[in-house]
Amino acid sequence: MARSDVQLMLDVKAGDDASFDFLLQKYRSPLVNFLHRMVRDTATAEDLAQEVFLRVYRARKQYTPSAKFTTWLFRIATNLALNSVRDNRYARLAVPLDAPPEEDAAPMELPAREMRIDEHMIERDRTEFIRRAIASLPEKQRAAVLLHKYEEMDYGEIARILDCSESALKSLLFRAYENLRVQLAPLVAQPVEQRAGEGRPS
Amino acid sequence: MKCEDVSKELIAYLDGRASASERQRMEAHLEECGACRNRAAEMRKVSMLLGDLPAIEPSFGFDARVRQRVAAEPQRGWFARLVPAPRPAFAVALLVALTVLVAKLPTRNTPVTTQTAAQEQQEDFNAINNLGVLENYDVVTKMDALSELAPATAPQPDKTQPDATSND
Numbered sequence: 081m082a083r084s085d086v087q088l089m090l091d092v093k094a095g096d097d098a099s100f101d102f103l104l105q106k107y108r109s110p111l112v113n114f115l116h117r118m119v120r121d122t123a124t125a126e127d128l129a130q131e132v133f134l135r136v137y138r139a140r141k142q143y144t145p146s147a148k149f150t151t152w153l154f155r156i157a158t159n160l161a162l163n164s165v166r167d168n169r170y171a172r173l174a175v176p177l178d179a180p181p182e183e184d185a186a187p188m189e190l191p192a193r194e195m196r197i198d199e200h201m202i203e204r205d206r207t208e209f210i211r212r213a214i215a216s217l218p219e220k221q222r223a224a225v226l227l228h229k230y231e232e233m234d235y236g237e238i239a240r241i242l243d244c245s246e247s248a249l250k251s252l253l254f255r256a257y258e259n260l261r262v263q264l265a266p267l268v269a270q271p272v273e274q275r276a277g278e279g280r281p282s
Numbered sequence: 283m284k285c286e287d288v289s290k291e292l293i294a295y296l297d298g299r300a301s302a303s304e305r306q307r308m309e310a311h312l313e314e315c316g317a318c319r320n321r322a323a324e325m326r327k328v329s330m331l332l333g334d335l336p337a338i339e340p341s342f343g344f345d346a347r348v349r350q351r352v353a354a355e356p357q358r359g360w361f362a363r364l365v366p367a368p369r370p371a372f373a374v375a376l377l378v379a380l381t382v383l384v385a386k387l388p389t390r391n392t393p394v395t396t397q398t399a400a401q402e403q404q405e406d407f408n409a410i411n412n413l414g415v416l417e418n419y420d421v422v423t424k425m426d427a428l429s430e431l432a433p434a435t436a437p438q439p440d441k442t443q444p445d446a447t448s449n450d
Contacts, residue, residue, distance in 0.1 A: 097352075100352070101349075104345060104348055104349075105345075108340050108344060108345065108348075109337070109339065109340060112338065112339075112340045112344070113337050113338055116338055117335075122338065122341075126340060126341060126344055126347075129340070129344070130344070130347055130348050130351060133348045133352070134348070134351050134352065134355075137352050137355065138355065207334075207335060207336065210331055210332065210334070210335050211335065214332070214335075225332070228293075228297070229329065229332050229333070230332075234299070235294075235299070247290065250290045250291070250293060250294065251289060251290060253293045254289045254290065254292060254293055255289075257293060257325050257328055257329070258321075258325075260328045260332075261321070261324050261325055261328050264327075264328055264331060265324075267327070267331060268324045268327035268328055268331065269324065
């Protein structure tokens with residue numbers, strides 16, 4: 081019978097390093113992907129994911145199964161990612177104004193809503209377009225969307241990870257998806273003939 | 283349901299986590315509100331686009347690096363086993379040490395007050411000893427004012443009291 085994550089962690093606490101290896105195998109990919117989408121840099125994402133596993137290992141003796149293991153794991157990951165994003169933002173602000181522009185840095189402007197999909201597909205890769213839309217979200221909205229969409233966590237778990245109420249989380253998620261809808265308008269906007277039926281808001 | 287209420291329930295409706303009653307209320311609203319209906323359709327597409335985003339795989343040496351860092355962690359020695367939570371233990375020890383230190387320190391006010399009181403007492407005593415008037419009692423005994431006061435201090439018969447013998 082497969083052991084639960086909590087049982088695996090309790091085994092790690094008891095000194096079973098093989099159980100830690102099992103957790104590493106199970107969560108390495110979700111963690112690296114979550115962190116990659118948060119920080120948009122593969123090397124940083126892997127460094128942070130290593131740090132998450134190291135912190136789990138260091139805290140094994142104090143571990144008590146008060147919540148789901150994934151809540152604890154992604155709470156550590158989210159806090160590390162948010163700190164990294166904020167540190168990186170300040171580091172970027174510290175670049176002198178006369179510094180030469182980065183060669184590989186593409187402009188952050190998103191295409192105008194009126195631009196046809198085929199036009200901007202020529203200009204930019206579709207996947208990169210979506211990645212940039214996610215990256216443009218404020219950090220907390222980004223974390224909420226990633227945990228909701230890719231980790232498929234329930235609202236209670238995401239709310240505990242982000243340290244907010246479920247009601248606040250629902251508003252946060254709505255704002256995040258609303259921002260994405262605006263950013264991704266060239267890909268998702270309803271055709272004009274369909275919009276004709278748009279009545280007045282009630 | 284109004285358009286303002288959609289903001290809290292639309293995501294749960296789209297991801298299928300809304301309750302049956304919430305779903306019914308949302309569907310009734312979307313039926314009559316074209317703006318919210320379009321917004322819901324576009325958000326559904328957003329969710330599908332996010333699902334198209336390919337996942338990345340951790341690099342080849344990722345697991346090895348984690349294991350290496352875990353192996354480099356200091357093992358728990360006898361002290362760690364004896365004191366499972368060193369930080370709280372250190373905090374308690376520090377608190378006890380500070381309490382003892384504060385208790386041992388000489389208090390500033392109490393001795394100074396005692397000394398001052400003793401000094402004042404001694405000064406008062408010296409002042410009394412040095413009073414010339416007390417060394418010469420004649421000054422007191424020969425005071426005219428005292429002799430004048432003597433008859434005045436003698437008890438006077440109370441005129442207001444009735445004379446009991448005369449009434450009987």
